[in-house]
Amino acid sequence: MSAITQGGSQAVAYPARRFGIKQRRALLRLTIIYAGTMVLALFAALPMVWMVSTAIKPRSDVFREPTTIIPTNATLENFIRVTEPLTPSGRYFGTYFLNSTIVSVASSVFSVMIAAPAAYAFSRFRFPGKQVAYFAILARNMFPLIVFLIPLFTLMTALQLVNTYAGLIIAYLTFTLPLSIWLLKGFFDGIPPELERAARIDGCTRFGAFVRIILPLTTPGLAATVIYSFVQAWNEFPYALNLAYSTNMRTLPVGMTFFFSENQSDWTGLMATAVIISIPVVIIFMILQRYFVSALTQGAVKA
């Protein structure tokens, strides 16, 4: 509103048409940008609002008409019910949570540990078959996850890794590694090779230069790799469902499905669990967010 008033008063002092059009255009642009942003924000936020809203409703209120976003009788009863080891619905929560944590943390750690040297090699060294190998790694991401489920299952059966952490972690690395390698290669490409040459002359070995000079400069990329791998592994469903199906190996997303079969569609329990599952991701994002954003933008410029 203030912009319009200002334009009106200045139109007296300046040639009216020129200034008016400029200002109207700017206003129109802003309106479009804000409207678009709001639609997108609603699109992203509404399911989460609904999730939280349902999670704090008493079970009896879920289907009450008219539907309310802000519950009249807010309660934490659902959270207690799904996490309490002595209730039927909360019995395995601890096990699932531990499984998810182990698998996700290991996936993200191994992703960084493998992707960083691999990306460095792709960025710096010349070796036979480099282009083919790089393409082969990226080609993995051209197919949907589910395409590889049966081959992976056969492989894991042969290796006797079904229903083990190792099996699931290896399966997760098949999709976290390609993106991590690609992302980190972009970072290494952006670091002038003179920096590590200088480090080698200043007294580092090749590996020392990588650890002391190159890796610290890649912190945003490493953080992005950690977040991406962790979130992907934490949320993953089809591989977990098929490669880790025994009760004591299930992860949280798989465990959530049992709110339907065991308790006849326990919506409040499901949503309460969903809220709890989201919390670690939110926390990790809040800690590493600024690195993640700069990683994505830098990668975009340099790739």
Added chain:
Amino acid sequence: MAEVILENVVKSYGSTLAVNRVSLTIKDGEFVTLVGPSGCGKTTTLNMIAGLIELTSGNIKIGNKIVNDLDPKDRDIAMVFQNYALYPHKTVYQNLEFPLRMRGVDKDKRHAQVMRAAEILGITALLDRKPRQLSGGQQQRVAVGRALVRDPAVFLMDEPLSNLDAKLRVHMRAELKHLQGELGATVVYVTHDQLEAMTMSDKVAIMNHGVLQQYGTPDEVFHKPANTFVAGFMGSPPMNLLSTMIEYVDGDPVLVGDGALRFRPKTPKIKAALQNAPSRRVILGIRHTAIPIVQNGAADDSADSVPAEIYTVEPTGDVTFVHVKVGEHLLVSSTNDLRFTGRIGDQVGLAFDESHIHLFDTETTHTLLN
């Protein structure tokens, strides 16, 4: 400080020779410049001395020790890079300290040496800053500081001044040279700028296509170029190189070029060189200073004066370069006469100064003199 010796150093990438049998001796305390056009192998040579690139064959000795297989860190060298290669995540202090820290120097000694280097270069006020907060000139100083902080045997510098603006470059050129003299440091310096090579070096090594063309003092390479490449590369504007034929008049050799270009030498040395030339085609080399313009060339009755037509005039203030045409030859001459009024198309005369001419073999491009 130490001597650096290159013996038949070769670097090949597949079938291409980047550096071809280069031999050089860089004496203790000398400032030696490797100069040449881009792709001539000068940076590759420097990187081989540094140990960043492996030799294909040959030997490199630093202080009488063969270092071919030593890691860069074990060669006791320091290097300044064209883009400075300062560690962006470290402060100036940490950058200067890094080479000492890597060599396990204890903290107090590190501090003393960092402060000494910072003082020499006048960067004590910048020690807490990060490289991106510095100007180009300041970054350059820090890069030099990181090199001299630990008294290496040899300093290697890869076009350290080329990212500075023209004014600062001239200033830093003088400063670097002064510093080198004061420290008595052995420096191997790479540049593509022949003026930098001339002004800074004790000795200049001119390279082209991976081959060492000539190695000598600036005076030698300027006044006694070994071949047409050196003659054309050193000096600005470059030496005039004219394709001529030897003819004999009354038994004396005369160089005949296109148009009215005739040059009849009088000195026995040049006569002898022409008589002994392997072919009748020779290249006559002459710098602009040795063919001064004679304003009224057409009226000049001196037998040595060659008539020419002005192609263009380039006044630079103290010297005026005059491009002239003699037949098909395009030459650069010059005059110190501030009242020079020649215009395009004017007829002038060129006086050849016989004591400053050069003769080169057309086939090999090598000099025919000395």
